Amino acid sequence: MKKPNIAILGATGVVGREILKIMDELKVEYKSLKLLSSAKSAGTELKFQGESYIVEEAVPESFDGINIVIASAGGTTSKKFAPEIVKRGGVLIDNSSAFRMEPDVPLVIAYVNDEDLKKHKGIIANPNCSTSQLMLVLKPLHEKAKIKRLIVSTYQSVSGAGLAAINELTADTKANLAGEGFKNVCFKKPISFNVIPQIDSFCENGYTKEEMKVTNETKKILHLDASTPISCTAVRVPVYRGHSEAVDIEFENEITPDEARNILGNAFGVKVIDNPEDYEYPTTRDAANQDPVFVGRIRKNIAFKNGLSLWCVGDNLRIGAALNTVRICKKITEMNLF
Ligand SMILES: NC(=O)c1ccc[n+]([C@@H]2O[C@H](COP(=O)([O-])OP(=O)(O)OC[C@H]3O[C@@H](n4cnc5c(N)ncnc54)[C@H](OP(=O)(O)O)[C@@H]3O)[C@@H](O)[C@H]2O)c1
Numbered sequence: 001m002k003k004p005n006i007a008i009l010g011a012t013g014v015v016g017r018e019i020l021k022i023m024d025e026l027k028v029e030y031k032s033l034k035l036l037s038s039a040k041s042a043g044t045e046l047k048f049q050g051e052s053y054i055v056e057e058a059v060p061e062s063f064d065g066i067n068i069v070i071a072s073a074g075g076t077t078s079k080k081f082a083p084e085i086v087k088r089g090g091v092l093i094d095n096s097s098a099f100r101m102e103p104d105v106p107l108v109i110a111y112v113n114d115e116d117l118k119k120h121k122g123i124i125a126n127p128n129c130s131t132s133q134l135m136l137v138l139k140p141l142h143e144k145a146k147i148k149r150l151i152v153s154t155y156q157s158v159s160g161a162g163l164a165a166i167n168e169l170t171a172d173t174k175a176n177l178a179g180e181g182f183k184n185v186c187f188k189k190p191i192s193f194n195v196i197p198q199i200d201s202f203c204e205n206g207y208t209k210e211e212m213k214v215t216n217e218t219k220k221i222l223h224l225d226a227s228t229p230i231s232c233t234a235v236r237v238p239v240y241r242g243h244s245e246a247v248d249i250e251f252e253n254e255i256t257p258d259e260a261r262n263i264l265g266n267a268f269g270v271k272v273i274d275n276p277e278d279y280e281y282p283t284t285r286d287a288a289n290q291d292p293v294f295v296g297r298i299r300k301n302i303a304f305k306n307g308l309s310l311w312c313v314g315d316n317l318r319i320g321a322a323l324n325t326v327r328i329c330k331k332i333t334e335m336n337l338f
Contacts, residue, residue, distance in 0.1 A: 003031040004338055006329070007066045007090075009058055009081065010073030011035035012044055014163045015095055018322035019070055020048050026326055029333070036062055038073070060084040067338045070325045071095060086122035091338045093124050093325050097209075100125040100217060107220050109135040110327035111268045117328070117337055124328055128210070129320025130154045130234065130243055131217040133293045136319070137312050138249070140267040141260060142222055145251035145306065150230045152214055153246045156199060157239040157284065160316045161186055169238055187236065196236040210234040242284030243316045250304035257298045260308055264295050269319070274298050287313040291323060 006028075010016040016037075023030075035046055035055045042057035056062060058077070063069060063085045071078050075098035082099070085092045099105040106116035107125045112135045117124060127135065130152075138147065158165040165186040172192040175182035182190065189196050199210035207215075214232040218224065237244075265272045271292040273282045282294030293314040301307030314320060332338050 001029070001333060002336065002338075003029050004067035004329075004333055005032045005034075005065055006030045007034040007036055007063065007069045009036045009069055009071040009077065010095075011046060011055055012037040012041040013072055014159055014166070015072035015317060015321045017046075018317045019072065019326060020046065022318065022322050022326045023329075024049055026330060028326060028330060034062065034066065036073075038077075063088050063090055066090045068093065068329055068332065070329060072321065072325070082123055091120065091122055091124065091332060093126060093328050093332075095126045095321055095325055097128065097213060098125075099123050100127065100213070101220065107217060108324075108328055109139075109221055110324055110331055112136060112139045113221055113223075114331055114335075117332055117335060120332075120337065124332070126321065126325050126328065127217045127221060128213040129160050129316040130156060130210070130232075130245065131214050131221070132320045132324055133243060133312060133314030133316075134214070134218065134245060134247065135221050136267065136269040136293045137247070137264065137295055137310070138218070139222060140263045140270075141249065141251070141255065141308070144259070144263055145253040145255035147222070147224060147228065147249060148252050148306070149228070149250035149304070150218065151248040152230075152232045154199075154210075154214070154232065154234045155237045155239075155244040155246075155284075156234060157237065157241050157243055157316055158186075158191060159241050160199075160243065160320070161236075165191075166240060169240065173238070191236065191238050194238060197233070199234040199236055207232070208234055239284050241289070241315060241317060242287040242313055243320060244284055244311065244313045246309070246311055248301050248304070248309050249307065250301070251306040251308070254306045255308060257300055257308065260298050260310070264298075269293060270295055272296065272298070281311060282313045284313050287315050289318070290315055291318060293319055
């Protein structure tokens with residue numbers, strides 16, 4: 001197996017730092033490692049596997065000789081550097097939404113649609129954090145009973161909006177408890193002791209971009225028909241880490257809660273905690289800093305013919321971003337795709 005030269009673009013961000021942690025945990029093999037950021041954090045020292053790395057400002061020449069770039073630096077930065085990376089023969093694994101819906105860019109959740117990796121032409125997209133955790137749960141159920149209709153409500157933590165948003169929740173909460181005023185910047189409304197029914201800007205159809213990402217990315221990853229009805233409501237909650245989702249699924253074929261529990265109990269990357277009578281169901285605190293997507297409250301949905309309802313929680317910084325990009329990095333190395 002050929003070992004790649006790897007660069008992390010956005011290494012100083014919330015997701016970038018998590019990527020480094022997971023590269024260590026998953027024992028990613030590499031020939032060289034380069035850490036990149038904007039001019040703001042250039043010169044920062046980051047430790048990785050006992051070695052000290054000085055973060056460099058990303059410029060086109062940073063990608064000379066690099067085989068795999070894991071980017072977590074926002075869509076504008078990815079769009080700026082993607083042609084430079086591809087031109088130099090590198091593969092970009094991108095965490096932003098910049099390329100996700102491009103027809104010739106595979107949108108991949110490792111262990112869900114790995115085969116799509118083979119179609120890459122230099123760019124591989126990592127799905128939105130809410131889509132990511134959902135795919136590991138839906139794929140095995142879809143294989144069994146075929147999804148006909150899907151309704152998802154998300155309860156998303158502030159870390160999904162980056163480091164500044166985490167700091168805003170802390171500062172807003174402190175100000176609120178002290179009876180002081182606070183000017184929110186990252187969110188359109190105060191986030192402390194509040195629930196905000198808006199993530200990203202609104203589209204013409206009244207849904208937000210975040211909600212449409214869940215809809216469109218789910219269809220692309222699971223290869224669902226474009227006409228499959230999917231609806232999402234995405235909500236920001238004052239939680240630091242971990243996204244929760246209430247999911248209602250109608251299937252073509254019958255599937256019982258026990259069958260679903262059994263299927264999910266054996267699925268890769270999923271852990272079932274489902275004994276509500278003893279208060280056993282997953283919460284965001286169970287998911288924080290963990291790899292699996294936790295599922296519970298699996299029950300027959302009484303509004304649909306072949307319906308199930310369930311609750312799932314995942315760590316948005318791990319399965320929602322960093323973990324999947326590192327898994328993709330490992331897969332394309334093993335599959336000889338760089
Ligand atoms: N947070 C999540 O749960 C999550 C989930 C899925 C996807 N994502 C996506 O991942 C990306 C990063 O998210 P984050 O939460 O880690 O944000 P963040 O904490 O704000 O970090 C952003 C990173 O990008 C770097 N950067 C910004 N502009 C740059 C430029 N022009 N050139 C090079 N580097 C630049 C920053 O460097 P400096 O330190 O120099 O500013 C920093 O390292 C976004 O595209 C986001 O949509 C996030």
